[in-house]
Amino acid sequence: MDRFLYLTFDGLSRGAVYAAFALALVLIWRAARIVNFAQGAMAVATAYAGYSVANATGSYWLGFAVAITSGLVLGAVVERVVMRFVDHSSPLNGVVVALGLVLIIQGVLGMIYGNEYRPAPAPFSRDAFEVGGVAILSRYDLFVFAAVGAVVVLLTLLFTRTSTGLRMRAAAFAPDVSRLLGVPVGGMLTLGWALAAAVGSLAGMLVLPTELGLHPNAMDLLFISAFTAAVVGGLDSPVGAVVGGLLVGLLLSFVSGYLGAQVAPMAVLILLVVVLLGRPDGLFSKAKARTA
């Protein structure tokens, strides 16, 4: 029973991070109809910035803030300087450019910082609480839940209650009409990328202390799990991203815990097949018109 509880909370904690990252992917998908394959690399870059500042000033929170802010900046820059000039007639072009960006980012990071694994300490203790003799959660897990929860709430408020959010949704859904109505579509796109990158940076900072260390390839696995989560939930649905993230996190935790760490990716594949066979556009996709 202890094992089960521990695995549940561990899975939810990881799942929360996947949810955040998946949200970032969904944000960009809804805004630009691109899957941002460079999301992980961008998050790592901002994490390096964050940890450099944290090590230099001794304050984790300052580094944390720097990471999020540089996420905003990096997202905006990538959109303005690179993505805007990509020929979007074929979605593959965006994919290839993003993959090229991944190589550039990881290469540059390696050149500046080297490829060793740097320790990425957590701001709170990662030792589990004992609740009735069972090690369940740690302070750090609670922090993760709080951070991701805050992000989800903030984004929901932004998109449903503010006029900027409305403009962003309009720009994504009907760009030409929005332009006619005076919505700065390009600017909204940049804002979308910036926000998504900031959310990705947050997810990265949250997951790093649980990994082997900070290094240029640290977020590759996270990207894969989060992409799976987003696909399972439906790329058009933020709710789907969160549910998908938690599902994937729990699945990975239980399978690793009871069947062994190596079986986990197979479980993810099976999850994908099962979900997509029944609902090819993800769990929370809207019903499509029948074509035949």
Added chain:
Amino acid sequence: MTIVEPRAARTKNRQKSARVRKISPLLVVIAGAIIVVALTYTLPPFRNYQLATIGAYLCVTAGLTVLTGLNGQLSLGHGALMATGAYTLALWQNKFDLLLPGIMLAVLVTTVAGGVIGLAAARLRGPYLAGLTLAVAVVVPSITSTFDKTFNSDQGLSVALDPPPGVLPVEQWQAWICWAGALVTVLVLAYLIRGRFGRDLRAVRDDETAAKLAGVGVARTQVMAFVVSAACAGLSGALFAVLAQSVSPGAFPLTLSLFLVMAIVIGGLGRLTGALIGAFLLVVLPSVAQSIAEDAGSQHLEGNLALTFFGIVLVLVMLAAPGGLASLKFPRRSRKQKGQ
């Protein structure tokens, strides 16, 4: 969500395919074979090894460009299909040591695997298909670790191989085997593309509903495209097993699948010439990048400078030539067409 080419490109393609009909793929393949054999006799051993690697890559890039370029299905998992072919060959060779039957078995097994994935993927489009194939790519090390008695986990297996016949140098023999496979693949694909199969592929890519109305079985075409490209990937994987004399999950990481996609897009989607360019770049770019980095000196920089260089080339080519290198027009010709 399928990949739709802009109208102008589609018309040009139709004109081009009319011209293509006049040149027999068989002639191109024979010419290619002669050139390759000539090269193997003049090149030093390491270059022959690289030539062989290009041939092995050409098998999979050709199949993948047909799948993604002509049929619009994005697969991020072809590395896993290569691994299937490679491990099948390794297991066979370690038991029986008969190369040609081994390669055929590898192709067969991978074709079946491709059929299974194709069936699962037939209803998926765009990023959902990408997600499924991504999960397939990532599952390779998982399978080798879980069934580690057979597949020996991350350490992998050695491949028992007979030495080349006579006094032929190993690298030359490897280049012959790989290019034999590559040229056969290109020949078969070229004929398939010109025929009914190619038309069905393009019809489904361009407009599914119209294709269905015209009587083309959409799901059947999608699955067949996957099966054909999987067979090519299986052959490629088997050839890689021969080249490296070993198989391990590290040889077929996710980045391989991603590099394959990058290669065919940069080479030029949907064209076999593009597949050739892509295969060439996959071998040459990292090599060039590494020598640039070596000249630059520091150990730190080495691998990373190569990565950065590779990335910059990719981004630049994509921004400058979105249709891929094979779609670049020779300036003289287009100026003439404009009536100058």
Added chain:
Amino acid sequence: MMKRTATVLAALLLAAGCSNGNSNSSGGSSNTPGVTDSSILIGTHQPLTGPAAAGYSEIAPATKAYFDYVNANGGVYGRKITYKIMDDGYNPANTQQVVRQLVLQDKVFAIVNGLGTPTHTGVLDFLKTNRVPDLFVASGSRTWNQPDKYPGTFGFNPDYTVEGKILASYVKQTYAGKKVCFLGQDDDFGRDSLEGVEKVLGPVAAKQTYVVTNPNVGPQMGAFKAAACDVVILASIPGFTALSIGTAAKIGFKPQFVVSNVGSDPSTLTKTLGAAAPLLEGVVAANYLPLDTDESNPWIQLYKKVNSQYNGNAAFDNNVVYGMSVGYLFVQALQAAGKDLTRDKLTEAVQKGGFTGPALVPTRFSAQDHSGYAGEQITKLTGGKATYLGTPYTTDDADGAVTAYSGAAATPPQNGIPPAQ
């Protein structure tokens, strides 16, 4: 399409033609690749990046620094040693590529200290076919000890089975009757080590494996906790040693850790654990070379001198000691091979054995045995530093007893360079 295909193929031909010129950069005499009157070119494959780079990436630069020191003092028989270090990221597929490049393109004289059990296993056949001496493999797998099958391959590290037996003997003595569990890398490293352990202790209470590509050992530690293990023996690389100790602490599991030599360098572990470094207190490991903190040892003094002058004064830890000891042994082999240097002469010289150097135990090189050092001595980590306990032990890969070794340690030559034979 024809024109374009033609252009592409022509370009390929041109490129091939151009590259023909610069491929033979490091020729050397046609008889002995990599050797000229004034130089020797050797190569290695190392994990400079990737999950095994922690600690291990320092080894080859240290070896190179020692070679630079020897070169500055005239080289070996007037030949300067050039050590080409290639990164394989601990990925066996990359090892295939870089070793082929070293042998076919750079035409190295020998491969020295290729690192890694999973990585090096795949290149044995290739090196044998090309008759390249494959010396002092940085791993304790028994695969390197097959004189009939791989006559040019020689080990360096004590076999993992030997080490497993020595670690298990210590556990048997000190923790008699306690529950012993084992976590090993899922390849020959882990398997050989487990075999050695079980030869002395019998079947362990619980055993788990990890793969380098999956940096999450939570499930494994969880299983050990559920089995209530008192002692956990780790056959892991440094990154995963740190991960295991750290993860165990997080779930409130605090057994006695006993770690293989290859994964136990205190400096590397302290760096990787960061704030959690105090968890290392009391960890038991083993070693066979002088300890980096032993200031009074003449070998350490020599190595520190070389490190500050030729290694950019890099952080001095056991990986640097290891790297320089490899360099020292290779120079000894070169001296023994004589002025008229060929590949066969080099392998014969190594096979003759009898080298005395920094290690606490002798090498086992002979015509029937290509394995490296014969044993190890137990260490304990206190205050972030390792100290030796007891005496060195030697044993074999089979069922021989674990016996104490009482030979005296050798001192380095006056100038720190092995003398000519």
